Amino acid sequence: MTRVLSPKSITAARTASAASLHTSAVARAKSTPPSASAARPAKPAATPLSSLLLPSFKGSNSSSSSTSPTRRAASHTAMPTTTSPYSVPRTSAQISEEVSEAVAGKENVQRLQRLQRDFRSDTFTMPTDAQLLVSLRASRGDDVYHEDPSTAALEERIAKMTGKEAALFGASGTMTNQLVIRTHMKQPPHSVITDHRAHVHMLEAGGIAMFSQATTHGITPANGIHLTAEDIEPALQLGTNIHIAPTKLVCLENTLSGIIFPQEEVVRIGELVHKNDIQLHLDGARMWNVAAAEIERRGLNPGDEGVRTAVLTELLAPFDSASLCLSKGIGAPIGSAIVGTKEFIERARWFRKMFGGGVRQSGGVAASADYALTHHFPRLAGTHVLARRLAAGLESVGCGIVAPVDTSMVFFDPTPLGLTIGEICDALAALPNPINLNANRVVLHHQTSPEAVDDFIAEVERLAALVPAEKRAAGAAAGVGASATVKLGY
Numbered sequence: 001m002t003r004v005l006s007p008k009s010i011t012a013a014r015t016a017s018a019a020s021l022h023t024s025a026v027a028r029a030k031s032t033p034p035s036a037s038a039a040r041p042a043k044p045a046a047t048p049l050s051s052l053l054l055p056s057f058k059g060s061n062s063s064s065s066s067t068s069p070t071r072r073a074a075s076h077t078a079m080p081t082t083t084s085p086y087s088v089p090r091t092s093a094q095i096s097e098e099v100s101e102a103v104a105g106k107e108n109v110q111r112l113q114r115l116q117r118d119f120r121s122d123t124f125t126m127p128t129d130a131q132l133l134v135s136l137r138a139s140r141g142d143d144v145y146h147e148d149p150s151t152a153a154l155e156e157r158i159a160k161m162t163g164k165e166a167a168l169f170g171a172s173g174t175m176t177n178q179l180v181i182r183t184h185m186k187q188p189p190h191s192v193i194t195d196h197r198a199h200v201h202m203l204e205a206g207g208i209a210m211f212s213q214a215t216t217h218g219i220t221p222a223n224g225i226h227l228t229a230e231d232i233e234p235a236l237q238l239g240t241n242i243h244i245a246p247t248k249l250v251c252l253e254n255t256l257s258g259i260i261f262p263q264e265e266v267v268r269i270g271e272l273v274h275k276n277d278i279q280l281h282l283d284g285a286r287m288w289n290v291a292a293a294e295i296e297r298r299g300l301n302p303g304d305e306g307v308r309t310a311v312l313t314e315l316l317a318p319f320d321s322a323s324l325c326l327s328k329g330i331g332a333p334i335g336s337a338i339v340g341t342k343e344f345i346e347r348a349r350w351f352r353k354m355f356g357g358g359v360r361q362s363g364g365v366a367a368s369a370d371y372a373l374t375h376h377f378p379r380l381a382g383t384h385v386l387a388r389r390l391a392a393g394l395e396s397v398g399c400g401i402v403a404p405v406d407t408s409m410v411f412f413d414p415t416p417l418g419l420t421i422g423e424i425c426d427a428l429a430a431l432p433n434p435i436n437l438n439a440n441r442v443v444l445h446h447q448t449s450p451e452a453v454d455d456f457i458a459e460v461e462r463l464a465a466l467v468p469a470e471k472r473a474a475g476a477a478a479g480v481g482a483s484a485t486v487k488l489g490y
């Protein structure tokens, strides 16, 4: 389904959107140290948006050859080197103290211990006691009748934070993506362009065909990492050929496999599609990670709502709509939000009802998601630090790292050590304090512990030392990317 990138091709193809956008804005937008609680201010901080805007986001200066491999700096070596207190990962003890036996019961306390060592997905998180206590106090009105203040407050906050007119709470990322696509589409024949690996295309059970009666054109990025305007332009169907369903929507995904989509390329794609009267949607299931990385790179304070607002507003400006998962890395128990114009969201609300997604007393889950935005979002910087620590450790013991480690995912290949992914998963599972992994995609979240990361690296090192010389030589000769079990993608 997906092709593996060799480290060489990563370095060649990878964009350093960060590097190209990193300007004196850092100096202009000074980071405020986190306040004692890092809690959400009663009102969004009055950080003037314009003072945080980067020059490349302000204008339409996108004529640069952003597809040129030579412009793309090294990948994992170009990671931010922030010293923000938020980027210091929490210890296992700090993570554990947020779920107490008195409130949550012994079984949940034990489950949280296991989650700290579960690298299968960033959906394996646990709501904390404080998060669920907030739910207890949330309003209990009927949101289908628009009578639930906690849900309305969350929607208003997310709309404001993303610079869009309105937001709508939904049950899951799949539901909100499909709702958005259905809302954009009017009448067949019509089609959608996505990356060939996109979740909306590959992993939403054929929802686009089912709900929107649309054809999907999944495109393979020429650079192996992300789509460019040059990939998309020839694929646009502008309604001049009756054999082909016209393109009405382009969907991008950010992050895709944990990799950040270069913003300057997003801007170029936005200009291309809008010029052709086509809409642009973002599957931003992990857009919080993108924003957290951007905030970290600029040396700003992720606990400041004004900073979050400025950065997310910039990142989402090219999009007509976006779907933002709340239940991935930031750990809301359920939920995803869509953003767009008021008119668009009103129409989406109609389809949400039709999909059976109107939730009555949704205040509790909305409040819990709101808590996650305030208290867990700032922790993503620490999660990203841990992901880089894991990648560096695995690389130093001889594994290949097959995709840029921009955020919370590490795709690795143990072939050069003479090991397989299956052998590593089995060994991790057999540890006295087991680690859960089921593929070469390793995903971290705000409750992943540094101890788990260190144990992971130590176990791979231990296994590698046991590999017979001949087997290791064969693995080294085969090289990174040789094994069919090593994938870049889900």
Ligand SMILES: Cc1ncc(COP(=O)(O)O)c(C=O)c1O
Pocket: 171, 172, 173, 174, 175, 177, 199, 200, 253, 283, 285, 286, 325, 327, 336
């Ligand atoms: C990129 C992306 N989009 C959408 C979704 C769907 O989210 P959900 O599982 O909440 O339906 C996922 C789930 O992992 C995802 O990774």
